[in-house]
Amino acid sequence: MASHGLKRARPAELVPGTVSVITARMDYLPSDTPGDWIEREWQRQQRPGEAVVSVYARGRDYHKVLRSRLQKLADRIADEVGPFGHRVFTDSAPVLEVELAARSGIGWRGKHTLTLHRDAGSMFFLGEIYVDLALPATEPTSDHCGSCSACMDLCPTQAITGAQRVDARRCISYLTIEHSGPIPEALRAPMGNRIYGCDDCQLACPWNKFAQRSPLPDFDLREGMADGTLIDLFAWSEAEFLRRTEGSAIRRIGHERWLRNIAVALGNALRASGDAAFAQALATRADDPSPLVREHVAWALAQGRR
Numbered sequence: 001m002a003s004h005g006l007k008r009a010r011p012a013e014l015v016p017g018t019v020s021v022i023t024a025r026m027d028y029l030p031s032d033t034p035g036d037w038i039e040r041e042w043q044r045q046q047r048p049g050e051a052v053v054s055v056y057a058r059g060r061d062y063h064k065v066l067r068s069r070l071q072k073l074a075d076r077i078a079d080e081v082g083p084f085g086h087r088v089f090t091d092s093a094p095v096l097e098v099e100l101a102a103r104s105g106i107g108w109r110g111k112h113t114l115t116l117h118r119d120a121g122s123m124f125f126l127g128e129i130y131v132d133l134a135l136p137a138t139e140p141t142s143d144h145c146g147s148c149s150a151c152m153d154l155c156p157t158q159a160i161t162g163a164q165r166v167d168a169r170r171c172i173s174y175l176t177i178e179h180s181g182p183i184p185e186a187l188r189a190p191m192g193n194r195i196y197g198c199d200d201c202q203l204a205c206p207w208n209k210f211a212q213r214s215p216l217p218d219f220d221l222r223e224g225m226a227d228g229t230l231i232d233l234f235a236w237s238e239a240e241f242l243r244r245t246e247g248s249a250i251r252r253i254g255h256e257r258w259l260r261n262i263a264v265a266l267g268n269a270l271r272a273s274g275d276a277a278f279a280q281a282l283a284t285r286a287d288d289p290s291p292l293v294r295e296h297v298a299w300a301l302a303q304g305r306r
């Protein structure tokens with residue numbers, strides 16, 4: 001953040017000539033998501049041997065999908081108004097996406113910090129087109145969190161330290177995706193069987209019963225991403241990991257972090273169930289070439305002795 005300075009707050013410093021920002025949301029629940037999906041997600045966390053990948057990452061990498069659709073939208077605008085200066089973004093640049101979305105009426109910022117709308121919950125991505133066209137501004141929507149604090153109360157690591165304030169160092173999404181080193185020991189048990197990202201603050205949110213399905217096949221589930229077991233996924237070689245995650249956002253964490261995360265989940269499963277199958281799976285990687293993986297496997301095996 002420091003290296004980009006105030007570019008984040010001043011769009012024209014990022015893309016010279018910018019005078020307006022077109023904001024967009026793209027829903028990501030897969031098209032065949034059942035009506036009781038929130039309940040099902042909670043239940044999966046009760047089955048320790050299941051591997052829980054965050055809902056947003058179970059299909060194709062959204063960065064590619066959203067960026068190409070925003071570019072198509074920009075091309076269509078150019079067909080109507082003639083060539084204009086623009087650049088599309090999603091998640092990739094120093095852009096205050098949630099703040100822009102909130103100010104332009106895509107939704108309000110929930111206490112979990114994400115953008116939220118009464119008709120769509122929060123299960124959507126954000127994207128923007130910076131343009132050099134002076135467009136009339138849309139209005140923000142009102143805040144409908146009220147006295148609710150479900151997301152703060154249910155966060156497994158107490159990462160939401162105040163309304164609209166997340167301590168990323170405690171957030172399972174950060175720890176499993178962005179963080180490269182060892183996962184702090186105190187936060188390993190609360191990770192449960194989440195191996196990539198975390199949805200709990202969104203599952204807790206009453207507005208997500210209005211979350212919309214995506215009509216795009218891009219977000220259809222990939223094999224292993226919604227029904228995989230920890231034991232199966234832990235057995236993937238690096239080549240298999242790369243093959244199975246081609247075109248998926250998961251690929252970016254690499255095989256080493258993938259194994260680190262699953263080792264923690266296996267340790268939690270071992271502690272919860274005492275099932276020797278989890279210990280056997282862990283033992284196959286006790287001598288892994290990566291010190292990071294070895295340390296997490298050793299921690300996980302020790303959970304069986306607690």
Ligand code: B12
Binds near residue numbers: 090112115196197
């Ligand atoms: C860093 C990051 C994370 C971090 C930190 C999250 C956090 N809450 O701080 C981690 C890794 C933990 C994370 C996790 C997740 N993330 Co994330 N993340 C981002 C990212 C890349 C940057 C956010 C950020 O820190 N910006 C910098 C800070 C300074 O900005 P800010 O949060 O908007 O807050 C500032 C402004 O409000 C500003 N402000 C307030 N008033 C004013 C006034 C003025 C004048 C100005 C200038 C500024 C200003 O001050 C605030 C504090 O400094 C964005 C994409 C993006 N470019 O925005 C996605 C994004 C927020 N993440 C997203 C998602 C989906 C997630 C997860 C749900 C993924 C998952 N399932 O695991 C989780 C949810 C965790 C949570 N409760 O937040 C989506 C959210 C979509 C939505 N509906 O809102 C985004 C928008 C990506 C996208 N393009 O779709 N994420």
Ligand code: SF4
Binds near residue numbers: 202
């Ligand atoms: S994503 Fe999970 S760990 Fe992070 S704030 Fe939300 S509930 Fe807490």
Ligand code: SF4
Binds near residue numbers: 112116151206
């Ligand atoms: S769970 Fe409650 S407090 Fe949290 S974002 Fe949803 S409505 Fe707001």
